[in-house]
Amino acid sequence: MENTILEMQFALDTFYFLMMGALVMWMAAGFSMLEAGMVRSKNTAEILTKNIGLFAIACTTYMVYGYDLMYGGGILLDGISGAGEKYSNASDFFFQVVFVATAMSIVSGAVAERMKLFSFFAFAVVFTGIIYPMEGAWTWAGEAVFGLYTLGDLGFADFAGSGIVHMAGAAAALAGVIVLGARKGKYNKDGSSNAIPGANMPLATLGTFILWMGWFGFNGGSVLAMASKESANAVAMVFLNTNAAAAGGVIAALLLVKLIWGKADLTMALNGALAGLVAITAGPDTPTALEATLIGGVGGILVVxxxxxxxxxxxxxxxxxxxxxxxxxxLWGLLAVPLTNSSVSFTGQLAGAGTIFVWVFGTSLVLWLVLKAIMGVRISEEEEYEGADIAECGLEAYPEFTK
Structure with a gap:
């Protein structure tokens, strides 16, 4: 009887892992739609190509080397083909690989409208195969940072990846934007900034809602179990707090832009939702629903x-x-964890955040510069004016509207 119960728990937890991983995979569609809506129409096909390409690259490079570097026992060495103690090892790999793709998706939008497609793909190979797995090994896998110290011993905690996934992706994106420079026409000679509106706000809104839904898998799956009373209750609380934080982010962002500019701003509302989700990701298991709403609300204010x-x-x-x-x-999400979790320290969170940022930003900056020297990273001014769709993909996303 006991063996039957254990087998049932194994099956349920494995199934739960797979379904949550599928939800996180669906976030790739969310990033694609959000980014396609936020760029100009002449760059739509290229950014969609980047998103499907990076997902395929992430899945392959993490399988070949990244997972082994992060946890040990890669697929090519049959290290995850068997059954773990609580769930299938293969389900764990699937859940982990969609997180890697999410981190890389963050880079895609920041470097949009002026980057060479295959330079971006080359960066994706190294980021998903080495850069991300290294900092993941120091955090979730608990290995020492270059043999010097472990972040866990310093009191660092990141439940589902506010720092490990999201801040890491942003650090890589920041390095890329610095190397690339701004889009033509974005800044005037006097230093003033010009708004460059996206082409499709309904698409951007759809993408945000897809990400909102996928985030339940992102955070909920990080409970790592479902087949017990305790774990089921934990999952329910994480779902509740994830949703509450996103709502708080939207409300706070809308109120702030109304106060500052006198009008609502859809793009800030969308980013407010995502900010709320990122803010709660580091610790969705310990706050009350109201606390989660406030954490998300602060995220919404910070993003504006x-x-x-x-x-x-x-x-x-x-x-x-x-x-x-x-x-x-x-970063705010990491620093918010000690507010509701007494076992986590601010110094530990800062140490972890600093380690992740320095590693990812530094290695990414070097990689971007190497790619710039070897193959170039930016399309020409003429190609940028014409649009990355034609220059990089040889087609347009909306050809009947541009003839």
Whole structure:
């Protein structure tokens, strides 16, 4: 009887892992739609190609080497083909690989509208195969940072990846944006900034809702179990807090832009939702629903301020606001954990955040510069004017509307 119960728990937890991984995989569609809506129509096909390409690259490079580097026992060595103690090892790999793809998707939007497609793919190979797995090994796998110290011993905790996934993706994106430079026409000679509106706000809104839904798999799956009373209750609480934080982010962002500009701003509302989701990802298991709403609300306020400051003060051209949503708010998510979890320290969170940022930003910056020297990273000014769709893909997303 006991063996039958254990087998049933194994089957249910494996199934739950797979379904949550499928939800996270669906976030790839969310990033694709969000980014396609936030760029100009002449760059739509190229950014969609980037998103499906990066997902395939992430799945392959993480299988070949990344998973082995992060946890040990890659697929090619049959390290995950068997059954673990609580669930199938293959289900664990599937859940982990869609997280890698999510981190890489963050980079895609920030470097949109001026980057060479295959330079981006080359970066994706190294990022998903080495850069991300290394910092993942130091955090979720618990290995020492270059043999010096373990982040767990310092009190670092990141439940589902505000820092490990989102801030890491933003750090890589920031390095790429610095190397690439701004889009033509974004900044005037006097330093003032010009708005470059996206082509399709309904598509961007659809993408945000898809991401919102997929986030339940992102955070809920990180409970790592479902087939017991305790784990089922934990999953329910994580779902509740994830939804509450997203709602708080939208409300706070809308109220702030109304206060500042006197009008609602859809793009800020969308980024407010994503900011709320990123903010709660580091610790969705311990807050109350109201606390989660407030954590998400702070994220919504931070993203509005950050997008404006990075654009107008630092001249960081990020077409979708990815660096602010996933980087600035990702840091806030890490720092919010000790507010509701007494076993986590602020110093540990800062140490972890600093380790992740320095590693990912530093290695990414070197990689971007190497790619720039070897194959170039930016399309020409003429190609940028014509659109990346024609220059990189040889087709247009909306050909009947441009003839």
């Amino acid at each position: 301020i950050s997008i404006s400051v990075l654009d107008k003060v630092f001249k960081i051209d990020d077409p979708v606001g990815a660096i602010s949503v996933h980087g600035v708010v990702g």
